[in-house]
Amino acid sequence: MKWRVIQFESHDAFMNMALDEACSEAVAAGIVQPTIRFYGWTPSAVSIGYHQSITDEVNLEECRNSGIDVVRRRTGGGAVFHDTEGEITYSVIAPEIFFAKDIIASYKTICGWIVDALALMNLKAEFKPINDIILDGKKVSGNAQTRRQGVLLQHGTLLFDLDVRKMFLVLKVSKEKISDKMIASVEERVTSLKRAGIADKNIAYKAMLDAFTFGKTIEFGSWSERELIRAKELSEKKYKTTEWNFQR
Amino acid sequence: MSEYRSKITAKVEGGKLLRMELELSESGERVKSVKITGDFFIHPEDSLQIIEKTLLVTGIGDEPEKIAANISEITNSQGIQMIGITPQALAGAFLECVKKAKEGEVLGKPDPNVKAQGGINVPEGEKS
Numbered sequence: 001m002k003w004r005v006i007q008f009e010s011h012d013a014f015m016n017m018a019l020d021e022a023c024s025e026a027v028a029a030g031i032v033q034p035t036i037r038f039y040g041w042t043p044s045a046v047s048i049g050y051h052q053s054i055t056d057e058v059n060l061e062e063c064r065n066s067g068i069d070v071v072r073r074r075t076g077g078g079a080v081f082h083d084t085e086g087e088i089t090y091s092v093i094a095p096e097i098f099f100a101k102d103i104i105a106s107y108k109t110i111c112g113w114i115v116d117a118l119a120l121m122n123l124k125a126e127f128k129p130i131n132d133i134i135l136d137g138k139k140v141s142g143n144a145q146t147r148r149q150g151v152l153l154q155h156g157t158l159l160f161d162l163d164v165r166k167m168f169l170v171l172k173v174s175k176e177k178i179s180d181k182m183i184a185s186v187e188e189r190v191t192s193l194k195r196a197g198i199a200d201k202n203i204a205y206k207a208m209l210d211a212f213t214f215g216k217t218i219e220f221g222s223w224s225e226r227e228l229i230r231a232k233e234l235s236e237k238k239y240k241t242t243e244w245n246f247q248r
Numbered sequence: 249m250s251e252y253r254s255k256i257t258a259k260v261e262g263g264k265l266l267r268m269e270l271e272l273s274e275s276g277e278r279v280k281s282v283k284i285t286g287d288f289f290i291h292p293e294d295s296l297q298i299i300e301k302t303l304l305v306t307g308i309g310d311e312p313e314k315i316a317a318n319i320s321e322i323t324n325s326q327g328i329q330m331i332g333i334t335p336q337a338l339a340g341a342f343l344e345c346v347k348k349a350k351e352g353e354v355l356g357k358p359d360p361n362v363k364a365q366g367g368i369n370v371p372e373g374e375k376s
Binding site: 049050051052053056074075076077078079103104130131144145146147148248 | 262264265267283284285286287288289290291292293296329331332
């Protein structure tokens with residue numbers, strides 16, 4: 001089976017989520033190949049898990065004032081601050097029969113590609129169930145998966161740089177918790193490639209690309225016209241709507 | 249809207265966060281509404297509503313084991329997979345929510361440890 005690889009591109013949060021869904025639909029319909037895509041978020045954004053309450057998790061006023069998009073994902077998991085410069089995000093979209101039926105096992109497979117990417121940068125990381133990758137005992141990647149219409153979508157981030165103070169401003173933690181002590185505590189639990197000595201984001205991306213495509217027949221491709229039309233529609237009529245984002 | 253409302257946040261074994269918001273009927277004897285949120289995973293995702301409906305018809309005096317067994321029965325029969333959340337955690341959160349809602353009734357006055365936010369009572373210490 002040949003995989004389509006869509007190389008790094010940046011979109012706003014709504015289009016990023018819409019492209020994942022449009023691609024999932026196209027894979028379900030059998031009209032595009034299984035797809036691996038890499039992307040960034042412009043402007044910076046917060047995504048919340050499918051089961052989360054946006055008002056519980058996000059400082060909406062801060063996001064509005066800072067021009068940060070907020071979007072609900074189709075996948076579970078927690079709220080994530082996606083800094084434009086701070087991470088590389090990926091999605092793997094394929095028929096679910098490509099992967100183990102057991103969800104944790106399938107996380108392990110795809111997260112294994114990230115572990116391999118880190119190994120290519122001489123960094124020894126490990127998969128920590130449910131959905132994290134740990135480097136030096138600290139989280140460096142978070143991942144989330146959904147399976148709908150026979151298609152598995154897993155997306156996740158590899159942290160390149162981390163602005164903890166900014167993250168605390170947009171994620172809902174009371175002001176008094178944004179103390180130096182609290183920030184130190186998060187920095188003890190979360191790390192980034194920069195902190196691990198990888199100063200060039202392109203090196204990290206190249207490693208991701210190599211690890212995700214290793215052993216696969218691939219073709220560098222682009223979105224089909226049908227996917228783009230559908231994604232624009234989903235972006236406007238679903239992911240930008242109050243109905244979707246405030247549903248819980 | 250009845251007087252008997254509560255919201256709790258619980259850390260589930262494994263590190264995920266479970267929030268539950270509950271309202272009892274005017275009489276305080278049955279559940280009027282329940283909403284579950286958090287950073288856990290449920291497959292298929294929309295099955296969370298099935299679990300909420302199960303809790304909606306759960307007796308507020310039921311034992312936690314019975315509530316957890318009911319949830320397990322529903323999830324097993326419908327092929328629902330929960331990751332980072334368990335029937336036991338849901339049952340515990342449910343009973344804690346009921347207890348807090350009822351305490352509001354017994355006290356008959358605002359709890360000084362509870363502050364109103366968005367129409368739902370959120371204990372300050374549970375925000376992080």
